[in-house]
Amino acid sequence: MTERETDGDQTLHGSLHSLRGEYEEIKEIYRTRRQDMPEAQVSMNVRKASEKVSIIDVEGELTAFAEDLLMDAYNQASDGQARAIILNFEDLEYMNSSGIGLLVTLLIRINREKQQLLTYGLSDHYKSIFQITRLDDAISTYDTEEEAVRAANAM
Amino acid sequence: MIESSPPPGEKGEKQPRDTPLWAQRVERLEVSDVPEGAANVNVQGRREVGALQGFGQLWQKTYRVRLAGLEKTPEEVVREWKEHFPEFLPLNSRFYPSMEGVAPGEVLFISASVGGMPVHTGVRVIYADDESFTVMTPEGHPESGWNTFSAYQDDDGATVAQIQSLARANDPIYEVGFRIVGATQQERIWTHVLKSLAAHFSVNEPVSLEKVCVDPKVQWSQVRNVWHNAGARSMLYTITAPLRWRRASQD
Numbered sequence: 001m002t003e004r005e006t007d008g009d010q011t012l013h014g015s016l017h018s019l020r021g022e023y024e025e026i027k028e029i030y031r032t033r034r035q036d037m038p039e040a041q042v043s044m045n046v047r048k049a050s051e052k053v054s055i056i057d058v059e060g061e062l063t064a065f066a067e068d069l070l071m072d073a074y075n076q077a078s079d080g081q082a083r084a085i086i087l088n089f090e091d092l093e094y095m096n097s098s099g100i101g102l103l104v105t106l107l108i109r110i111n112r113e114k115q116q117l118l119t120y121g122l123s124d125h126y127k128s129i130f131q132i133t134r135l136d137d138a139i140s141t142y143d144t145e146e147e148a149v150r151a152a153n154a155m
Numbered sequence: 156m157i158e159s160s161p162p163p164g165e166k167g168e169k170q171p172r173d174t175p176l177w178a179q180r181v182e183r184l185e186v187s188d189v190p191e192g193a194a195n196v197n198v199q200g201r202r203e204v205g206a207l208q209g210f211g212q213l214w215q216k217t218y219r220v221r222l223a224g225l226e227k228t229p230e231e232v233v234r235e236w237k238e239h240f241p242e243f244l245p246l247n248s249r250f251y252p253s254m255e256g257v258a259p260g261e262v263l264f265i266s267a268s269v270g271g272m273p274v275h276t277g278v279r280v281i282y283a284d285d286e287s288f289t290v291m292t293p294e295g296h297p298e299s300g301w302n303t304f305s306a307y308q309d310d311d312g313a314t315v316a317q318i319q320s321l322a323r324a325n326d327p328i329y330e331v332g333f334r335i336v337g338a339t340q341q342e343r344i345w346t347h348v349l350k351s352l353a354a355h356f357s358v359n360e361p362v363s364l365e366k367v368c369v370d371p372k373v374q375w376s377q378v379r380n381v382w383h384n385a386g387a388r389s390m391l392y393t394i395t396a397p398l399r400w401r402r403a404s405q406d
Contacts, residue, residue: 094173097282097289097303101215101321104206108213108370125174132180132281133291133301134205 040065044073052083053152055145059091062099070102074109083115084152088145090121100133107138116155120148178260178281184293186262193251193264196275196392197385201293203279209299209323210377211330213370216342218318220349220362221309227356229306229314230285236304236352237288243351248344259283263290269297269340269386273393276385295383297329297337298322316352318345326380330373
């Protein structure tokens with residue numbers, strides 16, 4: 001760039017040409033990087049267990065990249081008259097501390113709407129993480145969907 | 156304080172790849188080796204408290220510094236951050252890691268000065284991977300929640316170092332303190348850390364801060380947290396130092 005800035009007027013046309021070339025090269029780099037950027041390695045499916053209970057099936061990795069998907073899923077699950085939201089973690093493959101933070105913000109939103117948050121399908125490892133982070137103080141965990149739905153309907 | 160890798164799940168299930176990255180669950184903090192210079196006050200026997208157990212408003216604060224021009228990956232930045240962690244803190248907030256350093260399960264002791272008052276406490280590393288580590292606070296700490304220190308590459312390929320805090324003030328005394336002056340002091344500390352980290356890599360870039368009040372309500376059910384207030388207990392510890400010295404010299 002320094003070299004281009006020192007170009008004289010007689011080379012202006014050549015400079016513009018090389019700038020255009022560099023611009024195209026930069027666009028290609030951005031396109032490549034965007035493809036390489038880590039995307040949310042998670043999918044979420046929303047379904048109804050009953051009139052007042054919705055289930056969000058979380059499959060994959062719960063990290064910071066999952067925030068938009070999780071909140072969209074919650075909006076869908078909460079649409080209507082849902083009083084309880086159940087997170088199905090049977091197919092959870094990975095969760096880091098940012099994922100825990102997401103669950104906290106989701107819980108706050110749910111409580112603000114006077115709803116309940118429950119989970120089922122956590123492996124022993126992730127149950128332990130819920131205990132380490134003391135999420136289990138506020139989020140009930142169950143082994144099966146049937147137990148979770150029964151508990152949600154009873155609330 | 157070294158914790159071994161957790162055994163296979165009780166049902167013989169395959170362990171997720173993040174299993175060794177998390178600390179083991181403990182009922183209360185147990186500390187065997189106290190680093191020189193640290194005070195094991197308000198750490199031993201304390202329970203850990205997260206963002207749901209505190210009293211005050213819940214804030215998420217994200218501090219970032221873009222390490223422009225630095226040709227190091229996020230993993231390399233976080234490796235050096237772990238190695239030199241205490242050096243990046245301001246003089247009024249000293250961290251004392253154990254011999255094992257920043258690793259899952261390790262306790263980092265803290266001796267800070269808040270408004271001229273000593274506060275001895277600590278945090279425990281609950282998660283650490285190549286690109287981040289997270290600490291959780293114990294009862295009595297000014298905050299109840301987590302701080303995550305991490306690095307990532309932005310859209311332009313530059314490495315960005317980040318500190319993200321998700322926490323409430325632990326009790327009403329801290330909440331009042333934070334609302335009057337404490338929040339600014341805390342923000343200065345983390346800003347200092349990122350500036351120091353950047354300077355370590357010969358980078359001089361501004362630190363940005365995003366603040367979101369996730370929950371504006373205080374949790375009156377947690378008002379009894381004040382019993383463990385590390386500031387009050389640290390002051391008592393300091394005041395009674397002559398008594399302990401006298402007792403030690405008589406022994």
